[in-house]
Amino acid sequence: MPFTRAIVRPPAANFADGLTTVDLGVPDAALALAQHETYCRALERLGLALTRLPADPRFPDSTFVEDTAVITARGAVLTRPGAPSREGEAAAIEPELRKTYPALRRIPPPGTVDGGDVCEAGDHFFIGVSRRTNEEGAGRLARFLEADGYTASLVDIRGNDEILHLKSGIAWLGKKTLVVIDSLASDPSFRDWDPIHVPKREEYAANCVLVNDAVLVAEGFPGFENELRTRGYRLVVLPQSEFQKMDGGLSCLSLRF
Ligand code: CIR
Secondary structure, three states, X not given: XXXXXXXXXXXXXXXXXXXXXXXXXXXXXXXXXHHHHHHHHHHHHOOOEEEEOOOOOOOOOOOOHHHHEEEEOOEEEEOEOOXXXXXXXXHHHXXXXXXXXXXXEEOOOOOOEOHHHEEEEXXXXXXXXXXXXOHHHHHHHHHHHHHOOOEEEEEEOOOOOOOOOHHHOEEEOOOOEEEEOHHHXXXXXXXXXXXXXXXXXXXXXXXXXXXXXXXXXXOOOHHHHHHHXXXXXXXXXXXXXXXXXXXXXXXXXXXXX
């Protein structure tokens, strides 16, 4: 099903106060806002109607709206983000989600789930068990998805220091094709999938996003870009430097449905 809509929220002026594990410097709030606008326009050009929520300085990480919900063609689940400073982001977005999904389900405590750990791959979902998504949350989400007729498998990434979320290291590009970084490539979960390799030092680019007939890709990763072009994908290359400084990728900046 093509995406027709997306929810986005621009970074607030205190975006730099959010969480990060990388050492790439302090993000420039004005540049982050400009990059966010470029991202929004790209989604609009791909035919998506955007709901632009107001910036929310109560939560410096709230521009990463993807972490607050899992939306599929068959329903929506409000998550319970795993970082204490982000837990309130779910309640903040709930009224907007209820407009489209009155039967919104939720991950109850003690479960935690960040949407960045959830990778839709057609009728299958990979759910990362991570520093943010615990086993209770992942299991509960898997049961919700299975009740909707999907299959789900859990991928334990707690021992992988390279990535925050599962989707920091994998992306689905249609059919059986999965972008997979090297440190996840041997995981048995991906055995029956056709992998696209990510060149060394370009791992950040693995978080690309299939949006209808195009793939959003972060700017500055020529090896990976070339790999996708060679395979015939239509690319939309977007500047992401300020979000990268805060551990955020392209997928985190929107909820697409
Ligand atoms: C965080 O640590 O929660 C944010 N600074 C980054 C979240 C990125 N979200 C995502 O990959 N889905």
